[in-house]
Amino acid sequence: MGSDVFSRGRLAGKNAIITGAAGGIGLETSILFAREGARVLMADISGPALESGIAKVRELVPHAEKLDTIICDVSKEADVAAMVSHVDSWGGVDVMFNNAGIMHNDDADAIDTSDRIWDLTHNINVKGVWYGSKHAVLSMRKFGKKKGSIINTASVVALVGSATPQLAYTASKGAVLAMTRELAIVHAREGFRFNALCPAPLNTPLLQNWLGDDAAKRHRREIHFPTGRFGEAIEQAQAVLFLASDESSFVNGTDFVVDGGMTKAYVTPE
Numbered sequence: 001m002g003s004d005v006f007s008r009g010r011l012a013g014k015n016a017i018i019t020g021a022a023g024g025i026g027l028e029t030s031i032l033f034a035r036e037g038a039r040v041l042m043a044d045i046s047g048p049a050l051e052s053g054i055a056k057v058r059e060l061v062p063h064a065e066k067l068d069t070i071i072c073d074v075s076k077e078a079d080v081a082a083m084v085s086h087v088d089s090w091g092g093v094d095v096m097f098n099n100a101g102i103m104h105n106d107d108a109d110a111i112d113t114s115d116r117i118w119d120l121t122h123n124i125n126v127k128g129v130w131y132g133s134k135h136a137v138l139s140m141r142k143f144g145k146k147k148g149s150i151i152n153t154a155s156v157v158a159l160v161g162s163a164t165p166q167l168a169y170t171a172s173k174g175a176v177l178a179m180t181r182e183l184a185i186v187h188a189r190e191g192f193r194f195n196a197l198c199p200a201p202l203n204t205p206l207l208q209n210w211l212g213d214d215a216a217k218r219h220r221r222e223i224h225f226p227t228g229r230f231g232e233a234i235e236q237a238q239a240v241l242f243l244a245s246d247e248s249s250f251v252n253g254t255d256f257v258v259d260g261g262m263t264k265a266y267v268t269p270e
């Protein structure tokens with residue numbers, strides 16, 4: 001590590017895109033990336049959420065190197081191309097965090113999940129990651145980058161089965177995992193690393209709005225945590241920062257699990 005890392009941050013000199021940047025994991029990651037010296041483009045489908053998101057980053061990191069927002073629906077390739085071309089004007093993508101994803105209220109089991117919910121979920125969660133990966137690679141090549149880091153958000157449901165089914169979501173996250181692994185191998189000689197982040201259930205709007213005040217539904221999940229608690233978005237963001245930085249230069253193609261031990265547990269403490 002050069003002295004740059006200590007004086008300017010762990011992502012000094014890097015241009016980063018974060019999708020779903022106005023949500024739980026995305027916003028915490030935007031704050032950390034900005035704090036660690038990256039130039040950050042915050043992308044999200046929601047304009048108002050982006051506005052309050054960037055205000056929060058500016059408040060917490062007043063000396064951010066560069067900070068912009070862009071409205072982008074990751075399921076639309078033209079939006080993703082426009083998002084990447086914004087960062088091309090800064091010198092091309094170094095870090096792409098394909099994090100936007102949905103878990104729909106009407107997502108259910110094999111019998112009750114509709115085609116509409118299946119397609120909507122897969123268009124955002126899978127195609128969005130594909131488009132983000134594709135345009136990141138094109139940008140890195142265009143600018144002759146010798147290294148790059150792409151992090152794709154999967155989930156622990158890509159690794160373990162759940163008796164509380166959300167079939168479209170689970171299948172989409174399995175696809176993210178497999179796709180990321182293959183991309184990691186295909187692009188390894190170019191210096192472009194791909195890793196999948198596998199978060200456990202978290203205290204973010206995505207899950208907490210869905211659980212609402214249904215205590216039984218909540219308990220059904222909490223009991224599987226050896227730690228006895230859901231994860232926090234910042235705990236995912238810290239892992240993403242490591243994967244984005246050169247500290248993880250030999251970490252490629254991993255299912256990077258950040259779950260408080262949940263997927264390794266059999267019986268958890270009382």
Ligand code: NAD
Pocket residue numbers: 019020021022023024025026043044045046049072073074075099100101102103124153154155156198199200201202203204205206207233
């Ligand atoms: P969140 O709902 O807080 O944030 C998601 C963000 O994505 C929102 O700001 C939303 O506006 C945005 N978004 C939705 N559709 C979009 C689209 N088409 N294009 C661009 N942006 C879009 O969720 P979160 O908990 O921060 O989740 C982030 C990622 O982590 C998701 O991929 C999710 O599946 C995954 N994940 C979350 C949990 C959890 O328990 N929260 C667990 C495992 C994995």
